[in-house]
Amino acid sequence: MSEANLPLGAHASGILEASPFAIPSKKLVMWLFIISDAVTFAAILFAYGYIKNASPNWPQPFKFFPSILNVMLMTFILVSSSLTMLIATRAARAADKAGALRWTFLTAAGGILFALLHIREWLGLIGEGVRLFQNPWGSPLFGATFFAITGLHLTHVIGGVIALTVVALGYKRGRYKADDIEIWSLYWHFVDLVWMFVVPMVYLLNVAR
């Protein structure tokens, strides 16, 4: 029997079937993306651990000033931006459009500040002679792993800033709803979450003593 000949009831039962997770499909897609992205980051961090463990001369270049202090500031900014995103989501759910926009843009501003501090950190290391496959201290793979992991995270931050800005502007014009703000807040919190693993693995296990 072809699909076109099916009685209406057969289709209708499929269309009206409730979501198995009781969340909108867009939110489920974001969760699935987050899980796949989490596994990607885990694989990269495992690869980093593999290389670091197998290299007897792995460098430990991060001094308290400027690197660790900079990382502390970046962590503070990113975690604070998660809090502002929570407030934005709350405002959006309460139909406080102005408040939702204000807090979402503040979150995006936090992301921009984080990215600028990160780029400053990169430039400092490049100035000290760190390149993708060479550095003045030890294993030449240090630069490749450092720039790959932090670069992928930075790409996520920049992508998040763009997405939040687009969704906020769309929300202002009525194109997007409060749910869209909430769904993109999941992504922003995930970016924050990944940073919680990048900091100890990449920076704090390699502090200069």
Add this chain to the structure above:
Amino acid sequence: MTAPAQATDSLKTDIIVYVCILALAGLQIVLAYQHAEGAQLLVRMLAVALIQAALAVMFFMHLRSEQRNLKLALIPGTIFVVLMMNMIWSDSFRLLHMSPPVK
């Protein structure tokens, strides 16, 4: 649609979780400057990071307010995949012992 699930958390709860995550980040800095052996330090750092991540997922991302179906669909599979990645370590140690001495 999703509002009832999230209405359970107040802003006060969010701020408490935010402060806890920042405090744990501070703890990681303190741990980094203690003279612990490499593997021990790694375990401590990862334990703190996992607590931070659990707080973020459960409270910031509101997974604790979602249906059990969603939690079961997302969490065990991810943990299984990450656990399976630990198979690489034996090869990493093999590489370390086969490598030539540092010049």
